[in-house]
Amino acid sequence: MNRRPLVIAAATVGVLATAAIALPNLPPNPLTDTINDRVFKEKGMRFATAADAPTRGEQGRGEATWALPLWVPKDATDVRIMARTDGKARLIRFTLGATPLDGPQCSAGTPSKHAGTALEAKWWPAGTRSEERPECRGAHQYQVTVRGKEVYAWTDGTPSPGAGAQDGGTVRQVSVTAP
Known part of the structure; x- marks a missing residue:
């Protein structure tokens, strides 16, 4: 019996399993950046x-994403x-x-999605949901958690009430009075 095809198949499975475990844990580099960008869209x-x-x-310094x-x-x-890379989630x-x-505060409710459903990062802590407070001073509403000096904020792209077109932009309110 020829064992060569079995050895090749086992080696291929081993390499793929190792890559699946190792790639997400590697420091940023061109390979992992490409995989995150194209496969995970992050x-x-x-x-x-x-x-x-x-x-x-x-x-010229980078996209508005940053x-x-x-x-x-x-x-x-x-x-x-x-x-x-395919939406407003951050x-x-x-x-x-x-x-x-100096916040975060606003009267808006919680966006429909939680950050964990759209994005994952090793530096993002578990269990922030109960500590989150809405921040609405930009174009997108963020949910913000402050733990000591560490601040964690996420958005799924939900627009802030009355916000402009760009995240972080100023919100202008115009009042009109009748003559």
């Missing part, structure tokens, strides 16, 4: 400080973002500096 980015992240008005909402303090550090994590987080 991209991640990390910035040492909030000031290192691109702003909405900058051209621009932080305006409510993130400018002195925040260790900023991490995970975003869906996870954001950062460490507060000297400037406290």
Whole structure:
């Protein structure tokens, strides 16, 4: 009996199983970035400080995906973002500096989806649902959890009430009075 096809099949299964376990745990590199982008439709980015992240008005520094909402303090550090490449879902994590987080508060309800259903990141803690508070000062409503100096925020792309077209943009309210 020729065992060569069985050995080849077993080796192939072993390589695929090893890749399935190892690839998600590898540090970011061109291979894992391509797999996350094309297969899982997710991209991640990390910035040492909030000031290192691109702003909405900058051209050529990156996509608007990596621009932080305006409510993130400018002195925040260790900023991490995970975003869906095919939608508005985002996870954001950062460490507060000297400037406290002045919120989060608004009267909007919880978006229909939870971040865990759309995105996953190793740095995202379990069990934030009961601590989340809505933040509506940008174009998208975020659910924000503060644990000590660590802040975790997610959005599924739910628009903020009265928000503009860009995440982190200013919200303008116009009142009209009759003559």
